[in-house]
Amino acid sequence: MSPQESDCQRRHAMNSPATKAPTVVLVHGYLDDGAIWNSVRTVLDEQSVPSIAFELAGMGERASDQGPFTLTRWTDDLESVVRTTQGPVVLVGHSMGSQIAELVAARCADQVRSLVLVNPIPLAGTHLPPEQIAPFQAPDLTLDAQRAFRSSLATAFPAEESDRLAQVALRVAASTIADTATAWNNGHPDGQQPSRYPGGVTVLRGESDPFVTEEIVSSYVTPRFPGAAAQTIAGAGHWAHAENPAAVAAVIGSVVDAAASDSTDGRPADAWTSAFEERTEESFGNALAPNVRMEASALAKPLERKEQVEALMAMASSTYESLEFVRKVQDGPRTYLEWEATAFGGFEMKGITILTRDDEGLISEIAIHHRPLGAVVQFAAKAGAPLTEAGLISADYFTHPEGE
Structure with missing residues (x-):
């Protein structure tokens, strides 16, 4: 488990009851600012849905911030906001902001209940050739040019908002603009594989967006999220949240309602079975409470350190040649999983795993x-032997004294 992931989960465990309604964290895109979400936030406020508009370094009120201006830097910044937000979160990202939102959702999967991507640039980037990315790296910042830029990608962008954002863009350093365009164009290596975020994903696209087209969404965005829901926002282009804020807010509100009503009872079993598919310490660590305690018929005494449980489960899961969870029973905070497996050259075995969840799920x-x-x-x-040899777990955990 990375330091970022473990820290995020520790803060979540300390600060957020599982029953708390999610806070919506909104992430803007290229040359925009947090205030572009104001119309959406007004609707959410009327529905008593708490929201935060995150401001990217180098833009808006943070135009004077120093670089670097990269997806990694913005991801680190946004993660800090998520960490300090009490309770669960629904992350919403627009355009370039969707790249950043997904990266943070993967780091803080236990706190981020759902992800909403609005007119998303693929995480892998667009990889426009030099002649096509150049106008984004060094745009004409005059009022008329900025109006033309937004109107070329939008259907009903509010005129007053367009003029306001033109003034916002004027305050952004030329080098920052160039770095920002380069960042979303190049994308992130994680975009070349299925998303690391295991939660629910909703993809929204303005029906008339000529930049993030339906083909881009269906080919490069939704396939990376198994079970992702895709919706079209009528009467909107690339800035669906500014052009039809009521429709976008309605979808976000529905996602929040679903996340709030989603019981924590089933989450431990889902996280546990998913961890067996990935077979890594990180995947098991994402499912475990900081104070986890483990007993097993193969152990002489319980493990009571999280890092030891992670190491043992990563090792144990990798020894299985086949594993199938054949039955599940839920009884309050306890989940009973019956399974059948083969290991050690076809040796057949069966077993039962009992998982007890805490208030965080x-x-x-x-x-x-x-x-x-x-x-x-x-x-x-x-x-046990490899873990003992590596100094991760002492041998007495795997040696049963006579008479016991």
Whole structure:
């Protein structure tokens, strides 16, 4: 687990009851500012939905901030906002802001309940050739030119808002503009693979957007999010949130309602089974509470340090040649998972895993029972030995004294 991920989860665990309604965090795009979300926020406020408009460094009220101006820097900044937001979050990003929102959602998956991408630039970037990206790297900042720029990509961009943003753009340093355009054009390496964010995703696109086209969304955005919902915003181009704020706010409100009503009961099992698919310490760590305690038939005594549980589960999951969760029973905070597996050259085994969640929906207690006895012996020997040799878990956890 990276330091950013663990810190984010620790802060979330300390600050946010699972029953708290999500806060909407809104991320603007290229040459815009946080105030572009004002019309959407007005509607959300009428629905008693709390919201925060995040301002990107180098733009808007932060035009005087120093660089670097990269997706990584903005992601670090936004993560800090999410960390200090009490309770769960719904992240909403527009255009370039969608790239940043997705990266933060992946880092703080346990706090970010859902992700809404508005006219999203693919995380992998657009990779426009030099002659096409040049006008974005060094745009004409005169009022008429900025009006023309927005009207060329929009259907109903409010005139007053267009003039206001033209003044906002004038305050942005030329080098910042160039770096910003280069950042979204080049994208992020994570965009070349399925998204690391496992939660719900809604993709909104203005029906007349000539820049983020339907083909771009269907080819490069939604396929990276299994089960993503895609909607079209009528009467809008690239700035759907400014052109039809009521429609965009309605979708965000629905996402918030769904996130607020989503019970935490099923989350531990989903996170646990997903972790077995990824087989990494990070994936198990995302599911575990900081004070997790683990018992298992292959252990002589409980593990009570999170990093040890992560290491053991990553090692154990990698030993399975096949694993199927065949039955699940939910009883309040406890989830009972029955499974069947093969390991160690086709050795067949069965077992039951009991997961107990805390108030955050994170796994605080684990009990794993294998059968037959040979499975217990082999796991203690073959999964325990590498961890002991690496100094991660001492040998006495895998050695059962006589008479016990």
